[in-house]
Amino acid sequence: MNVLGQKIEKAGPKDKAVTEHFKNDYKKKNYRKFAGTIVLKDNTAKFDDKTIFFDQSDKITEMMLKEGLVYPQLLTEFQVDKFENEDSDRTQKRFAKLQKNWKDSFEVNNIKLSGGSELSFLSTDEKIKRFKVVCKDPKFPNLMIYYFELTDKNATKDTSVQDFIKNSKLTHIFQRTE
Numbered sequence: 001m002n003v004l005g006q007k008i009e010k011a012g013p014k015d016k017a018v019t020e021h022f023k024n025d026y027k028k029k030n031y032r033k034f035a036g037t038i039v040l041k042d043n044t045a046k047f048d049d050k051t052i053f054f055d056q057s058d059k060i061t062e063m064m065l066k067e068g069l070v071y072p073q074l075l076t077e078f079q080v081d082k083f084e085n086e087d088s089d090r091t092q093k094r095f096a097k098l099q100k101n102w103k104d105s106f107e108v109n110n111i112k113l114s115g116g117s118e119l120s121f122l123s124t125d126e127k128i129k130r131f132k133v134v135c136k137d138p139k140f141p142n143l144m145i146y147y148f149e150l151t152d153k154n155a156t157k158d159t160s161v162q163d164f165i166k167n168s169k170l171t172h173i174f175q176r177t178e
Helices: 013-024 059-066 072-086 090-098 102-106 161-166
Strands: 007-009 038-041 044-047 050-054 111-119 128-136 144-151 169-177
Touching (some): 013 169, 038 059, 050 059, 059 128, 059 161, 072 102
Antiparallel strands (some): 038 044, 044 050, 128 144, 144 169
16 A cells, blocks of 8 residues: 555456457557646546546546546547547448537547556556556446556656656556446
């Protein structure tokens, strides 16, 4: 247990797909931090005109939001990229692109992020930590799980999770439905 009192998860049966993803489909990327104004109040994080709700006892998620590592506009961009690059249904893609403002259907706003935990079984390098965060989007019936990889080039094995998050960059996002 460290300063944040966060959960550290060990690999379970549902984590096979995640482990496989990081082994086979992993691509490192440098995502930008949020450049606008971030306002944290109670259990709400506002990023300009977009909102994310979070559990105040979930210090990992709160820190990621506070540092501008995770924000609605980034998750919207991630969803659009995922649809354009990974979806194999070309008919669906053509139909979507015929719609005016088709990207609006991917807009992320008013979601709730909770249950942030470090996945120690996926983090073998002290400069890289991977976290799992549960997402409830009111537009969808199922929970989504986001896996965020953060990289802090100056981290050591003694770096606290709080300092790690504060000094890190978001370098990978993976998402799946629960």
